[in-house]
Amino acid sequence: MGETVVKIANLVKNYKELRALDHLSLTIEKGEIFGLLGPNGSGKTTTISCLLSLLAYNEGTIELFGQPMTPTSYDLKARIGVILQNVAVFDELNVYENIDCFCGLYIKDKARRRQYVDEAIEFVGLNDFTGFKPKKLSGGLLRRLNIACGIAHKPELIILDEPTVAVDPQSRNKILEGIEELNKNGATVIYTTHYMEEVEQICTRIAIMDHGKKIAEGTSGELKRLIKNTETVTIEMKEVNNALLNTMKGLPNVYDVKWEAGRLKIYLAGGEHNLLNIMDALKTSGTGFGQVYSELPTLNDVFLEITGKELRDKD
Amino acid sequence: MFLHNLKYEIKMNLRAKEVIIWMLLFPCVLSVLYKVAFGNIYENGGIKTVPVAVVENRKDDMFRIMMSWMGESKSTHEEEESNLVKWLTKTIKEKEENESTGEEEKPLLFHAIYCREDEAYRLLEDGDVKGIIFVDADGVPADTDAKKDDAADKESDEEITEWGSEAVKAFLDELGEAGHADINEGISAADYLTSEGLTLEDMVEFKDMLNSSSRLSLKIKSNGMEQSSIKRFLEMYGTLIKITGKLADGGNSPGTKNVMDIVVIEDVKLTDGNTDQFVTYMYNMIAMVALFGMTVALHIALYSEANLSDFGARRSCSATPKFTTIMAGLCACCFTQIFCVSVCITFQALVLRVDFGGRLPLVYLGGAIGAIMGVSMGFFVGAIGRIKYEAKIGISMAVVMTLSFMSGLMVSGIKAILEMHAPIVNDLNPVAIVADSFYYLSVDADTGRYFGKLAAMCIYTVIFIALGFLLTRRRKYESL
Ligand SMILES: Nc1ncnc2c1ncn2[C@@H]1O[C@H](COP(=O)(O)OP(=O)(O)OP(=O)(O)O)[C@@H](O)[C@H]1O
Numbered sequence: 001m002g003e004t005v006v007k008i009a010n011l012v013k014n015y016k017e018l019r020a021l022d023h024l025s026l027t028i029e030k031g032e033i034f035g036l037l038g039p040n041g042s043g044k045t046t047t048i049s050c051l052l053s054l055l056a057y058n059e060g061t062i063e064l065f066g067q068p069m070t071p072t073s074y075d076l077k078a079r080i081g082v083i084l085q086n087v088a089v090f091d092e093l094n095v096y097e098n099i100d101c102f103c104g105l106y107i108k109d110k111a112r113r114r115q116y117v118d119e120a121i122e123f124v125g126l127n128d129f130t131g132f133k134p135k136k137l138s139g140g141l142l143r144r145l146n147i148a149c150g151i152a153h154k155p156e157l158i159i160l161d162e163p164t165v166a167v168d169p170q171s172r173n174k175i176l177e178g179i180e181e182l183n184k185n186g187a188t189v190i191y192t193t194h195y196m197e198e199v200e201q202i203c204t205r206i207a208i209m210d211h212g213k214k215i216a217e218g219t220s221g222e223l224k225r226l227i228k229n230t231e232t233v234t235i236e237m238k239e240v241n242n243a244l245l246n247t248m249k250g251l252p253n254v255y256d257v258k259w260e261a262g263r264l265k266i267y268l269a270g271g272e273h274n275l276l277n278i279m280d281a282l283k284t285s286g287t288g289f290g291q292v293y294s295e296l297p298t299l300n301d302v303f304l305e306i307t308g309k310e311l312r313d314k315d
Numbered sequence: 316m317f318l319h320n321l322k323y324e325i326k327m328n329l330r331a332k333e334v335i336i337w338m339l340l341f342p343c344v345l346s347v348l349y350k351v352a353f354g355n356i357y358e359n360g361g362i363k364t365v366p367v368a369v370v371e372n373r374k375d376d377m378f379r380i381m382m383s384w385m386g387e388s389k390s391t392h393e394e395e396e397s398n399l400v401k402w403l404t405k406t407i408k409e410k411e412e413n414e415s416t417g418e419e420e421k422p423l424l425f426h427a428i429y430c431r432e433d434e435a436y437r438l439l440e441d442g443d444v445k446g447i448i449f450v451d452a453d454g455v456p457a458d459t460d461a462k463k464d465d466a467a468d469k470e471s472d473e474e475i476t477e478w479g480s481e482a483v484k485a486f487l488d489e490l491g492e493a494g495h496a497d498i499n500e501g502i503s504a505a506d507y508l509t510s511e512g513l514t515l516e517d518m519v520e521f522k523d524m525l526n527s528s529s530r531l532s533l534k535i536k537s538n539g540m541e542q543s544s545i546k547r548f549l550e551m552y553g554t555l556i557k558i559t560g561k562l563a564d565g566g567n568s569p570g571t572k573n574v575m576d577i578v579v580i581e582d583v584k585l586t587d588g589n590t591d592q593f594v595t596y597m598y599n600m601i602a603m604v605a606l607f608g609m610t611v612a613l614h615i616a617l618y619s620e621a622n623l624s625d626f627g628a629r630r631s632c633s634a635t636p637k638f639t640t641i642m643a644g645l646c647a648c649c650f651t652q653i654f655c656v657s658v659c660i661t662f663q664a665l666v667l668r669v670d671f672g673g674r675l676p677l678v679y680l681g682g683a684i685g686a687i688m689g690v691s692m693g694f695f696v697g698a699i700g701r702i703k704y705e706a707k708i709g710i711s712m713a714v715v716m717t718l719s720f721m722s723g724l725m726v727s728g729i730k731a732i733l734e735m736h737a738p739i740v741n742d743l744n745p746v747a748i749v750a751d752s753f754y755y756l757s758v759d760a761d762t763g764r765y766f767g768k769l770a771a772m773c774i775y776t777v778i779f780i781a782l783g784f785l786l787t788r789r790r791k792y793e794s795l
């Protein structure tokens with residue numbers, strides 16, 4: 001790929017005692033949808049804030065479009081669109097006015113701004129709500145308005161910090177599709193989330209963060225290839241005995257077996273006929289069982305294997 | 316970009332409900348309430364009769380006559396009155412009856428109750444009388460926390476003298492007319508006196524009476540309109556006695572004698588119970604609205620500082636410098652606030668017909684600069700660290716209300732107390748500064764003191780805006 005849009009090198013950020021970012025380095029190329037994945041408190045928002053020169057950081061360098069980023073780099077800022085984690089729209093202004101108000105921070109020309117605002121409204125599908133005040137919008141629509149405010153000026157780099165938190169599936173899909181469309185139109189996107197499904201769905205490249213460190217980076221496929229797990233077979237059964245567990249552990253390619261909450265999980269690394277072997281063993285043992293299914297590794301497995309913990313709490 | 320921001324800032328300001336309520340409706344409603352309250356007193360002419368106890372440690376006939384002239388009197392201990400007093404009282408009564416041909420009633424200013432000291436105190440405690448007048452008061456604890464009314468005396472001396480001389484003239488004219496009418500009919504003065512049942516000794520007594528007037532003290536329990544009118548009356552009476560004494564003596568009286576001594580039980584200051592009070596309230600009201608600019612301007616820093624709000628973060632990442640958004644915010648708030656103050660002034664001037672000394676444009680100017688001062692204060696408070704926005708609103712409201720209170724918006728007279736004990740407070744209190752600028756406009760012929768107050772407002776504005784910018788100059792934050 002060509003141009004480097006974001007270059008973060010050895011970024012360290014301390015909040016008093018707490019080290020929120022620990023020698024973080026990221027490079028993002030033009031045209032990517034770059035996913036920043038990490039559990040709550042891993043430092044995603046802190047990274048974005050440093051990137052935007054809102055936060056003072058202790059060490060490291062940040063370059064955008066090949067130039068160092070400072071608080072007064074207004075020419076650089078003009079090329080960025082930001083959608084922060086919390087919705088920030090003015091209650092006193094309606095949908096149209098809010099977008100126009102924020103767009104006006106970038107675009108001086110009135111006619112052009114009007115066109116951009118109309119396009120942004122069209123883009124997020126708020127045509128029917130232009131006269132609505134934010135208080136009258138549902139959570140999903142509000143998020144969409146928030147996004148429209150950040151992208152109306154057609155930035156080259158779009159930064160979204162967890163734009164889908166507390167959004168219903170319909171709005172979420174709309175948002176994700178929109179991001180892909182923006183990307184197709186030429187924008188580079190940085191997308192932070194703790195929903196791995198979203199990252200897998202849209203991101204061209206992913207960095208996984210934990211405790212302010214980047215623990216892995218690559219495409220979804222590359223990340224999954226980092227770990228030995230290739231397949232997880234789950235068998236629903238009411239009870240399990242040690243003999244069965246040992247049999248399963250002895251099967252080829254099986255590297256771990258766990259039984260919890262009525263589910264027997266068998267972790268496999270490569271190889272063939274794995275499911276067949278397992279079914280044979282089950283049959284021989286004569287134990288009763290319910291559903292059996294096989295899953296490919298997810299980013300959660302990647303995270304689990306690298307950090308030893310789940311990416312996020314079950315909800 | 317500045318104009319774009321300005322447009323939206325103004326839009327947002329004017330759409331905020333609080334602005335409409337606090338800046339436009341509240342002051343107008345309050346003004347009307349004051350108007351109604353004061354209107355009862357000043358417009359219908361129905362001054363409420365003020366009950367007052369009189370404790371005579373020494374009998375002062377002149378004072379008795381005066382009191383009976385001002386209203387009804389009643390005595391708890393019956394006693395014989397001198398010839399002269401009877402005659403004077405009768406003459407005055409007759410004259411009044413002649414005059415009151417129409418439906419107009421004689422205003423009963425006071426309802427005097429002559430009684431013993433202990434009774435008087437009881438009546439005062441029970442609220443049956445509004446004050447106790449001591450005649451030749453030895454009963455007044457001169458040592459203790461009794462507060463003398465020096466400041467107010469000094470302040471209004473001229474006024475009183477003027478008023479006093481007029482009153483004296485009227486009084487003497489009245490006495491004169493009553494006599495003349497008969498004299499013209501060919502009866503000698505001596506005959507006239509005899510026919511009225513008076514002797515020459517009585518006339519000598521009259522002269523003595525004028526010369527040997529008593530020292531008067533006033534004791535009141537609390538502060539208010541009624542107490543003020545008693546005080547007014549005593550001041551007037553004091554002046555009257557001084558002048559009549561001089562006249563009766565052919566100008567050879569031994570100079571001015573301190574006849575007045577006002578004592579307030581419970582350390583409360585007396586007020587000027589005249590229409591000025593209403594006007595003062597109105598001036599304070601405008602000043603309060605101007606200072607409410609504080610609450611309007613709180614959001615300027617909030618919406619521009621990345622560490623204070625998400626709006627701030629959003630704006631801080633934009634292509635518009637912070638200085639531009641802050642300036643736009645300041646200008647928008649000034650605009651909004653000047654608008655609100657102007658509405659308030661216009662309402663008072665046109666609807667309530669408040670007297671601004673015929674200098675309305677200068678009143679608008681003072682109000683506008685006051686509004687800008689209020690906005691600058693709000694900008695400063697808004698820029699202070701990480702206090703919650705709600706807390707800042709609370710703080711500003713409290714500040715404005717306290718300053719207004721000290722300036723006498725709720726209880727008039729507070730300002731006078733401060734003026735006496737710590738005049739610097741009034742000089743520094745922004746609400747008082749704005750209110751005073753209007754006051755000076757209405758009483759001064761020139762505009763020197765008015766512009767002095769405007770200068771004070773400008774100094775405040777510059778200081779607060781400078782401090783505000785100092786606090787918002789940071790571009791990067793340690794934490795968000
Ligand atoms: N202002 C602050 N002061 C002190 N510590 C902070 C501050 N902001 C964040 N932190 C800490 O820094 C760490 C990283 O926080 P950050 O907000 O960047 O996480 P995140 O990945 O965005 O999490 P989330 O998914 O919850 O948004 C956390 O441990 C958090 O507690």
Ligand SMILES: [Mg+2]
Binds near residue numbers: 044085162
């Ligand atoms: Mg976050």
